[in-house]
Amino acid sequence: MVGHAVVVPYPGRGHINPMKHLAIKLASHGVSVTFVLTQTWHKIITQAEDDFFSHARKLGLDIRAGLIPDCVVGESQRWANMAAFFLSLSNMEAHVSDFILNLNRSGATPSCIVADTLLNWAVPLAKRHTLLSVSLWTTSVTNFSVIYHLGLDGAQGRRDNTPGVPLFKPTELPNGLFSPSPMGNSFAQCFINVKEADWVVANSFYALDCRAVEALRHKTPVQCVGPLNMPFAHWGHGKSVLQCSQWLDSKPARSVIYVSFGSFINVARAQVVEIATGLKQSGYCFIWALRPDAEASHVWEMLPPGFLEECKEQGLVEPWFRQEEILSHPSVGGFFSHCGWNAVMESVSAGIPMLGFPLAMEQFLNCKLVVEEWKFAVRGRSKEDENRVIAAEEIAVKVKTLMEGEESVRLRGVVKTFRELAKEEVANGMSASNLKLLADRLKAGKTPNKKIAEHVAI
Known part of the structure; x- marks a missing residue:
C-alpha cells in the first residue's frame, strides 16, 4: 500500500x-x-x-x-x-x-x-x-x-x-x-x-x-x-544568487556576514539605520536581505542617505536572497539573524555562527538557547532591549566579535561540531x-x- x-x-x-x-x-x-x-x-x-x-x-x-x-x-x-x-x-x-x-x-x-x-x-x-x-x-x-x-x-x-x-x-x-x-x-x-x-x-x-x-x-x-533542510537540495534556480555569486567569489573565505531578519516582522526604521551604520563601521563585507516596510517602496528609502553608494564595494542589499545558498558559500563567515528556528537550523547546517538579534515571539527563547545553552552565537539583542534602539557602535563591536578573534574561533568550532552531528543524524x-x-x-x-x-x- x-x-x-x-x-x-x-x-x-x-x-x-x-x-x-x-x-x-x-x-x-x-x-x-x-x-x-x-x-x-x-x-x-x-x-x-x-x-x-x-x-x-x-x-x-x-x-x-x-x-x-x-x-x-x-x-x-x-x-x-x-x-x-x-x-x-x-x-x-x-x-x-x-x-x-x-x-x-x-x-x-x-x-x-x-x-x-x-x-x-x-x-x-x-x-x-x-x-x-x-x-x-x-x-x-x-x-x-x-x-x-x-x-x-x-x-x-x-x-x-x-x-x-x-x-x-x-x-x-x-x-x-x-x-x-x-x-x-x-x-x-x-x-x-x-x-x-x-x-x-x-x-x-x-x-x-x-x-x-x-x-x-x-x-x-x-x-x-x-x-x-539537510541535505541541502536546490529545487530551482534563483536570480538573486546568480546576481551576487561573482561578488561572493571575489571575497576571501569567511570574510562576509549575511544579514537577514526573516520574512515576517519588519525591523523598526530607526534600528535599520543603526544596523546599516554599524555594518559599515565594522569594516566587514555584508549581504543584507532587507525587505521594504509598509511605508517604503524600495530598500534604499530605509537606509541612511548615500549608504548604498558609499558601501557598494563593501555590501549588497536586496529584498530577498536564497538564504541557504548564501550561507553555504565559503566567503560567508557569520549570520546576523533574528533567530527564527529555520535560521537556526540553516546556520547549523552551514556551520556558520550567529549574531542573535531577536524581534518577537519565540525568537528570544531561541536566542537564549543558541547563546547560553548551545553556545554558537553572540547575543546582539535581548527581551530587555525591546524598547531600545541598539546603537551602531554596539552593533559594530558585536559583528567583530562574531567574525574575528578567539571568541569567533570558539563559536565556529562549536557550530561545526553540531553540523557534523546533524549530518550524521540526517544521513x-x-x-x-x-x-x-x-x-x-x-x-x-x-x-x-x-x-x-x-x-x-x-
Whole structure:
C-alpha cells in the first residue's frame, strides 16, 4: 500500500518551508503527497521557489499542490493583527475537509493528514475522517517542552518546573502565550489536541535537543526528523544568487556576514539605520536581505542617505536572497539573524555562527538557547532591549566579535561540531530512522508501535 498524505502547512513562510522539506522527504520514501495551500500562498510559493512541485515530480517524486480558497488574514496584515490572523486559521478546517471528501470521490483516498501543530483543528479533523494524524512542530523540541509544561502542567510562568529546559525568564516567552483571550485559548488548544496525534515530529535533531526529547518521552513523545533542510537540495534556480555569486567569489573565505531578519516582522526604521551604520563601521563585507516596510517602496528609502553608494564595494542589499545558498558559500563567515528556528537550523547546517538579534515571539527563547545553552552565537539583542534602539557602535563591536578573534574561533568550532552531528543524524542516525519509520507506518496505514517509537528516540 502506498500512503497518501494530505500535507497542510500553517500559512507563513517560516512554517511552509520546513513542511515543504518534510513533504519532499516523505515523497522520497514512497509516500504520495498532496500539499494543500490557499490560492494566494500557492502563488507566493511557486513564484519564489520556481514551482518546486513540478521540479520534484521531474525527479520522480509523487507530490503535487492542492488548492483551497483564500480564507485567512493575508500575509501583509498578519503581524498588524495577529489575533485576527490566528483566529482565521479555523476557516481552513471546512475547506480542507471538503478537499479530503473530493479526494475520496476521485479515488485518490488519503491515509493521513500531516499538519502544523499550530493548526489546532487538524488532529480532530483527521479523526473525523478516520485518517492517521502527524503533527509537525516547526521549531525546537526545547521550545515545545517549555510551552507544553507551562501550559498543560499548570506551571504558568514558573522557571523551575520545566523538565529538560534551562532556566528562563517568563518575559522570554512569547507575549500572551497563555493569556485568557481568544488567541491564547486557541494556542492552548493546539497543545491539548497535539496529545491525540498519532505522531509528533520536530524540525530538530537529537544531539541538539536531547534533554527536551527525554523530558517528553512518557508524556507526548516528539521525534526529531531534522534539520529538514539537510541535505541541502536546490529545487530551482534563483536570480538573486546568480546576481551576487561573482561578488561572493571575489571575497576571501569567511570574510562576509549575511544579514537577514526573516520574512515576517519588519525591523523598526530607526534600528535599520543603526544596523546599516554599524555594518559599515565594522569594516566587514555584508549581504543584507532587507525587505521594504509598509511605508517604503524600495530598500534604499530605509537606509541612511548615500549608504548604498558609499558601501557598494563593501555590501549588497536586496529584498530577498536564497538564504541557504548564501550561507553555504565559503566567503560567508557569520549570520546576523533574528533567530527564527529555520535560521537556526540553516546556520547549523552551514556551520556558520550567529549574531542573535531577536524581534518577537519565540525568537528570544531561541536566542537564549543558541547563546547560553548551545553556545554558537553572540547575543546582539535581548527581551530587555525591546524598547531600545541598539546603537551602531554596539552593533559594530558585536559583528567583530562574531567574525574575528578567539571568541569567533570558539563559536565556529562549536557550530561545526553540531553540523557534523546533524549530518550524521540526517544521513544514517536518529532523524533518518525516525523519518523512515514514519514513512513506513504511513504507507502501511498503521499507528505507531510505541515500543519501536521509544527505541528509535533513545
